[in-house]
Amino acid sequence: LYSCFGLNFNDTNVCSTHGQCISHNSCQCSPHYYSSNCSITSCFGVLSNSSLSCSSHGQCMDHDQCSCDVGYSLSNCSLFSCFGISFKDPNVCSGHGQCVSPNNCQCSPNYYSTNCSITTCHQFFSNESEVCSGKGQCMNYNECKCNGINHYPQNCTCLPNFSGKNCSTYYCHGIPNNSTNVCHSHGECVSHNTCSCVEDFDEDQNCQCRKGHSFSSGQCNRNVQPVLFTTSSSF
Numbered sequence: 001l002y003s004c005f006g007l008n009f010n011d012t013n014v015c016s017t018h019g020q021c022i023s024h025n026s027c028q029c030s031p032h033y034y035s036s037n038c039s040i041t042s043c044f045g046v047l048s049n050s051s052l053s054c055s056s057h058g059q060c061m062d063h064d065q066c067s068c069d070v071g072y073s074l075s076n077c078s079l080f081s082c083f084g085i086s087f088k089d090p091n092v093c094s095g096h097g098q099c100v101s102p103n104n105c106q107c108s109p110n111y112y113s114t115n116c117s118i119t120t121c122h123q124f125f126s127n128e129s130e131v132c133s134g135k136g137q138c139m140n141y142n143e144c145k146c147n148g149i150n151h152y153p154q155n156c157t158c159l160p161n162f163s164g165k166n167c168s169t170y171y172c173h174g175i176p177n178n179s180t181n182v183c184h185s186h187g188e189c190v191s192h193n194t195c196s197c198v199e200d201f202d203e204d205q206n207c208q209c210r211k212g213h214s215f216s217s218g219q220c221n222r223n224v225q226p227v228l229f230t231t232s233s234s235f
Contacts, residue, residue, distance in 0.1 A: 005037050032063040044076045071102025083115050110141040122155045132156040135165060161192040173206050183207040 004021035007014040014020075015027035019038035022028045029038035034047070041063045046053045048060035058068035058077035068077035082099035085092040092098075093105035097116035100106045107116035112125075119141045124131040126138035136146035136156040146156035148166035158167035172189035175182045182189045187197035187207040197207040200220040209220035 133158075135167060 002009050002021070002024045004014050004025050004027050007021070009021035011021075015029065016033070016037050016039040018033040018041070019027040019029035025036070027036060027038050029035075032041050034040045034042075041048045041060060043054055043060035043064050043066050046060070053060045054066035054068065055072070055076050055078040057072040057080070058066040061067050064075070066075060066077050068074075071080050073079045080087050080099070080102045082092050082103050082105050085099070087099035093107065094111070094115050094117040096111040096119070097105040097107040103114070105114060105116050107113075110119055112118045119126050119138060121131050121138035121142050121144050124138070131138045132144035132146060133151075133156040135148070135151060135158070136144045139145045142154075144153065144156050146153060146167075148168050150159050150162040150167040150170075151157060152159065156167075158164070161170055163169045170177050170189070170192045172182050172193055172195050175189070177189035183195035183197060184201070184207045186201040187195040187203070190196045195203050195207045197203045200210055200213055201207040202210045209215050213220040213222055215221075
């Protein structure tokens with residue numbers, strides 16, 4: 001009788017189950033198994049006792065058979081994802097960082113949160129209600145997408161003489177353009193302090209009746225001078 005490294009030559013576990021004990025402490029290894037007791041194999045060209053085996057994210061259990069760590073997949077344990085998106089996808093980590101391990105994003109400068117989805121626009125975080133003056137969305141670092149058109153694009157503050165959530169409100173002589181009382185209810189406030197009036201109402205007078213007219217019965221009527229009649233006596 002002889003043995004290999006403490007196991008009898010006919011033991012099922014001799015030579016790490018991957019070879020034959022042909023003489024004392026002499027194993028004849030099966031293909032793809034190495035070392036004196038046949039305990040080393042390889043996975044995809046990397047020896048099983050290397051720290052680089054199975055992409056450093058698993059164990060090489062048998063030839064070309066990796067047992068991957070949690071969060072890693074593919075035959076060589078090279079695939080992982082962050083929050084459901086492959087680390088190779090350009091949209092991983094919200095497109096603003098690198099997926100360096102499962103669900104672990106390394107964010108680019110000025111981007112934050114676990115998936116790099118938060119940035120800042122002019123000192124406000126993109127998920128704050130005050131960002132972009134409350135009138136738009138912070139799309140990228142210091143880049144606002146504003147609602148409406150009457151604003152400064154940098155931070156969505158309203159242009160002079162405009163106000164409101166979307167900077168759509170302006171005034172004609174102190175009255176908002178969307179008020180029923182604007183322009184004395186006889187016209188439309190088309191821009192700041194500019195009325196477009198219906199007929200016979202004076203735009204220069206904020207849609208009040210033109211000179212020589214008086215308002216009655218819902219309209220401006222031309223003032224009519226009374227006609228004086230004289231009688232003559234004949235002698």
